[in-house]
Amino acid sequence: AQSVTQLDSQVPVFEEAPVELRCNYSSSVSVYLFWYVQYPNQGLQLLLKYLSGSTLVKGINGFEAEFNKSQTSFHLRKPSVHISDTAEYFCAVSVVAAGNKLTFGGGTRVLVKP
Amino acid sequence: NAGVTQTPKFQVLKTGQSMTLQCAQDMNHEYMSWYRQDPGMGLRLIHYSVGAGITDQGEVPNGYNVSRSTTEDFPLRLLSAAPSQTSVYFCASSQTRDSISNQPQHFGDGTRLSIL
Numbered sequence: 001a002q003s004v005t006q007l008d009s010q011v012p013v014f015e016e017a018p019v020e021l022r023c024n025y026s027s028s029v030s031v032y033l034f035w036y037v038q039y040p041n042q043g044l045q046l047l048l049k050y051l052s053g054s055t056l057v058k059g060i061n062g063f064e065a066e067f068n069k070s071q072t073s074f075h076l077r078k079p080s081v082h083i084s085d086t087a088e089y090f091c092a093v094s095v096v097a098a099g100n101k102l103t104f105g106g107g108t109r110v111l112v113k114p
Numbered sequence: 115n116a117g118v119t120q121t122p123k124f125q126v127l128k129t130g131q132s133m134t135l136q137c138a139q140d141m142n143h144e145y146m147s148w149y150r151q152d153p154g155m156g157l158r159l160i161h162y163s164v165g166a167g168i169t170d171q172g173e174v175p176n177g178y179n180v181s182r183s184t185t186e187d188f189p190l191r192l193l194s195a196a197p198s199q200t201s202v203y204f205c206a207s208s209q210t211r212d213s214i215s216n217q218p219q220h221f222g223d224g225t226r227l228s229i230l
Contacts, residue, residue, distance in 0.1 A: 005157070043222050044221040100147075105155070
């Protein structure tokens with residue numbers, strides 16, 4: 001079975017400051033990795049995904065994530081946040097060639113302060 | 115293009131009542147799924163379907179039934195609601211078949227369900 005751990009449940013950050021959201025996963029088989037964002041009272045939207053190739057993945061809204069196989073991590077970063085980045089962020093994995101079932105981490109709430 | 119539509123948006127039930135949460139998508143996606151979201155636990159998969167007539171259980175299927183008679187619709191049924199089923203429920207769809215697992219999922223806006 002797979003598991004995903006998001007190491008911070010809440011991250012307060014000032015506007016225009018950088019932010020990093022940490023995600024570690026555990027799996028005995030190969031996985032794909034995803035970050036989703038959930039704005040208040042909305043569903044989840046895909047930020048970015050890692051399937052293969054370059055370990056640095058760029059997504060929407062200026063976010064990027066780096067896959068580190070040896071540390072089984074997939075941390076999300078943004079160099080300068082905006083008020084509009086206030087949301088909950090979820091890291092998720094799916095097992096390669098085993099269907100599109102996602103296993104989610106517990107989520108990280110990002111609160112951007114002016 | 116509506117995407118994934120969930121109804122109702124909010125519902126309050128009494129213990130033991132039954133209800134159906136509706137989910138419809140207009141993207142001709144084969145794969146559809148239901149998740150529940152609880153604080154600190156992320157989203158957990160309840161049931162999923164890889165196409166019309168095919169459903170399977172996810173991580174937390176107990177107390178829920180599903181069916182998939184058409185490509186567009188994937189309703190979730192609570193036969194006898196319990197307080198432990200108080201949660202936010204999300205339906206998702208993706209353009210994937212069978213074992214392909216790298217397609218992004220499109221989520222509805224959720225149904226907030228309270229069971230008293």
